[in-house]
Amino acid sequence: MACTGCALLCEDVEVQDGEVRHACRIGTAHILNRQQIDPMVDQKVVDIDDAIRHAAAMLADAERPMFLGFGNSITETQSSGVRLAEKICAGIDPCSVHTGLINEIVHSRVRTCTLPEVRDHADVIMFWGADPMNTHPRLLSGYAYYPRGKNRQHGWEEDRTAIAIDVRRSHTASICKSFHKIIPGRDTEFIDGLILALRNKVPKTVYDSKKVLKLAGTLKKAEFGVIFAGSEMLGSVPCDAIIRLMDELNEFSDFRILSLYHQYNLRSIAAATNTDTAVSCERPGGCDPTRLREADCLLCVGFDLANSLPQARDIDASIIVIDPNETLTSGYADVVIPCASGGVDLAGTAMRMDGAEIDLPCIMKNGQTDALTRMSDLNIMDRLLEAV
Amino acid sequence: MSEIRIDQFLAAPECEIMIVRYHDIFQTEAALKHGKFSKEYQDLSAVIMLDPADLKKIDASDGDPVKISNEYGTVVVAAKKSDGEDDTRASEGHSGVGYMPASVWSNILGSAPVSAKMSRSQQKISTIRELIRV
Ligand code: SF4
Numbered sequence: 432m433a434c435t436g437c438a439l440l441c442e443d444v445e446v447q448d449g450e451v452r453h454a455c456r457i458g459t460a461h462i463l464n465r466q467q468i469d470p471m472v473d474q475k476v477v478d479i480d481d482a483i484r485h486a487a488a489m490l491a492d493a494e495r496p497m498f499l500g501f502g503n504s505i506t507e508t509q510s511s512g513v514r515l516a517e518k519i520c521a522g523i524d525p526c527s528v529h530t531g532l533i534n535e536i537v538h539s540r541v542r543t544c545t546l547p548e549v550r551d552h553a554d555v556i557m558f559w560g561a562d563p564m565n566t567h568p569r570l571l572s573g574y575a576y577y578p579r580g581k582n583r584q585h586g587w588e589e590d591r592t593a594i595a596i597d598v599r600r601s602h603t604a605s606i607c608k609s610f611h612k613i614i615p616g617r618d619t620e621f622i623d624g625l626i627l628a629l630r631n632k633v634p635k636t637v638y639d640s641k642k643v644l645k646l647a648g649t650l651k652k653a654e655f656g657v658i659f660a661g662s663e664m665l666g667s668v669p670c671d672a673i674i675r676l677m678d679e680l681n682e683f684s685d686f687r688i689l690s691l692y693h694q695y696n697l698r699s700i701a702a703a704t705n706t707d708t709a710v711s712c713e714r715p716g717g718c719d720p721t722r723l724r725e726a727d728c729l730l731c732v733g734f735d736l737a738n739s740l741p742q743a744r745d746i747d748a749s750i751i752v753i754d755p756n757e758t759l760t761s762g763y764a765d766v767v768i769p770c771a772s773g774g775v776d777l778a779g780t781a782m783r784m785d786g787a788e789i790d791l792p793c794i795m796k797n798g799q800t801d802a803l804t805r806m807s808d809l810n811i812m813d814r815l816l817e818a819v
Numbered sequence: 820m821s822e823i824r825i826d827q828f829l830a831a832p833e834c835e836i837m838i839v840r841y842h843d844i845f846q847t848e849a850a851l852k853h854g855k856f857s858k859e860y861q862d863l864s865a866v867i868m869l870d871p872a873d874l875k876k877i878d879a880s881d882g883d884p885v886k887i888s889n890e891y892g893t894v895v896v897a898a899k900k901s902d903g904e905d906d907t908r909a910s911e912g913h914s915g916v917g918y919m920p921a922s923v924w925s926n927i928l929g930s931a932p933v934s935a936k937m938s939r940s941q942q943k944i945s946t947i948r949e950l951i952r953v
Contacts, residue, residue, distance in 0.1 A: 456844055460852045464851050466854040562841065564844070599841060616932045663839075737923065738926065759953075762951060763952075
């Protein structure tokens with residue numbers, strides 16, 4: 432079974448007698464718990480068919496509809512959502528700072544690799560604005576640091592160098608061999624300094640130039656380097672600065688990059704939508720409120736707008752929420768449609784963060800949960816598609 | 820007759836703080852287990868980790884409510900002193916920079932890193948319902 436608790440989609444997870452095996456703390460909580468609420472229209476409980484009918488009518492009447500999220504939906508739901516968006520001329524925005532880098536990766540404008548390749552070959556691993564110990568708890572043990580791999584047989588102490596670059600010394604940084612502290616909002620200056628250091632020039636920078644030169648030396652010696660780019664990096668650094676750094680690193684060694692995001696199927700929806708026409712996502716974990724204000728109907732699918740962007744509370748658009756759990760947005764949405772959770776109560780497929788297609792069999796069996804009776808978001812999307 | 824304290828009438832000292840967000844596995848777990856409206860989630864989210872020097876600047880102690888505001892919004896959260904030996908978030912000074920878990924309490928202040936003004940507060944910690952007005 433695969434866990435959809437994060438974009439690692441660990442495939443060795445099992446549920447026996449109500450106990451989850453092999454999953455981390457986040458995966459276990461994700462599989463065993465559901466904060467589900469009833470279907471609602473105008474914050475009053477209704478039948479799910481009524482909720483879907485209302486949502487369909489709102490979407491059909493909307494002049495500038497916008498779909499947000501889909502990163503926590505199976506690929507089949509995403510395809511149906513894209514068809515619905517095409518039918519009613521809606522924009523789709525996955526609402527993540529990662530979509531820009533994912534686009535560069537899927538269009539091969541920057542070198543990437545798979546997670547098994549990280550395990551087998553990586554000798555220098557950088558966690559940039561990323562703290563997988565708190566967000567992707569099995570990344571270090573499964574792929575990025577601790578396991579032995581084909582060309583890394585001597586264990587992490589000898590074979591791998593982990594480096595953290597972050598605004599704070601995170602838990603992940605505390606186990607890395609070196610840590611470079613970023614001044615908040617000044618990541619790009621660090622990148623510029625590092626590029627100069629890679630060219631053997633002493634960088635004139637606000638950062639300790641000796642330390643930057645030492646880091647450049649380590650990176651140049653890498654046989655197979657990997658950068659895990661986290662949300663805190665992508666929220667502050669423009670994509671072109673990352674590409675400049677990657678080009679420079681690849682002048683001297685073999686460097687790859689992977690985007691480290693949370694939503695289990697973000698890569699698939701980011702690749703399926705044209706982000707040039709979507710709302711720009713310059714804000715970490717959220718959307719640009721100015722662009723959102725142009726919409727008159729927002730459909731949030733597995734995405735909690737009010738949590739990511741509390742300022743969106745004042746947006747004068749009608750809101751439809753489709754989500755397996757109660758969200759902050761469902762607290763004031765015009766229509767709320769609860770659904771089954773992909774990979775847990777509902778089978779499907781998803782794309783792992785490195786692009787691998789993963790089958791998601793339904794983890795819960797009959798009798799283990801009442802969730803199997805819940806309608807899937809795919810079914811909801813298909814019914815909306817039919818009705819509009 | 821109760822004693823009148825002059826400092827009651829003085830504005831609480833204020834300082835500039837740069838807000839940086841972080842992720843906390845226990846907070847994510849609390850959201851999944853108990854929901855985002857739960858006390859468990861609030862206790863792990865409505866906090867700011869502060870350098871002892873910043874706590875001193877605003878005359879606050881560990882656990883005191885602090886008001887943080889900027890052009891995007893205002894929030895009251897619990898101040899936490901970051902000086903514990905086993906706290907990796909605090910193993911070095913970070914005066915002028917406050918660490919908040921990623922949640923609506925930090926997001927209300929806009930896209931981090933973002934600067935804000937901070938002072939000790941007599942108000943209660945903001946609840947999620949107050950922040951999103953439901
Ligand atoms: S690391 Fe992610 S995918 Fe793996 S068990 Fe934990 S939450 Fe699930």
